[in-house]
């Protein structure tokens with residue numbers, strides 16, 4: 738496991754140790770346990786998804802696609818719920834179908850072909866950056882359905898934070914399939 742530390746963006750003196758999320762991309766989960774000084778009250782959690790060398794920078798392309806506003810808007814469709822990553826990805830894909838198709842064409846998708854770095858890793862990476870800033874809320878949770886090959890996966894919400902125990906929508910319970918992914922076989 739890569740030992741990796743990041744400083745809480747709201748507490749310059751809190752050096753947080755990342756915890757491996759168990760996905761195959763080497764993502765790390767961070768939580769600053771302080772209960773004051775964070776934008777939404779309580780502890781602050783964020784996700785870090787490593788970006789491979791030699792790919793276009795996450796910041797430039799994410800900005801080009803307006804992801805700092807489009808991703809929170811997609812998640813906000815499920816207000817008052819934590820949604821599993823796949824539900825958020827599908828919501829974004831339906832909201833911005835041309836941009837999502839361009840991402841899949843650029844990075845690929847596990848629904849099309851198994852691959853370590855995918856459009857999903859890119860989008861999760863952008864969500865990770867947004868979660869660190871506090872623009873979206875992040876929680877590590879169980880992976881369900883077709884995402885189950887990850888032991889855990891990111892869950893997302895917009896403020897105010899929904900109750901983690903009672904307000905969750907998993908990919909499995911959403912009843913959706915991956916037909917939103919260009920080139921995917923429906924139902925997988």
Ligand SMILES: [Zn+2]
Nearest residue numbers: 745747748769
């Ligand atoms: Zn903090």
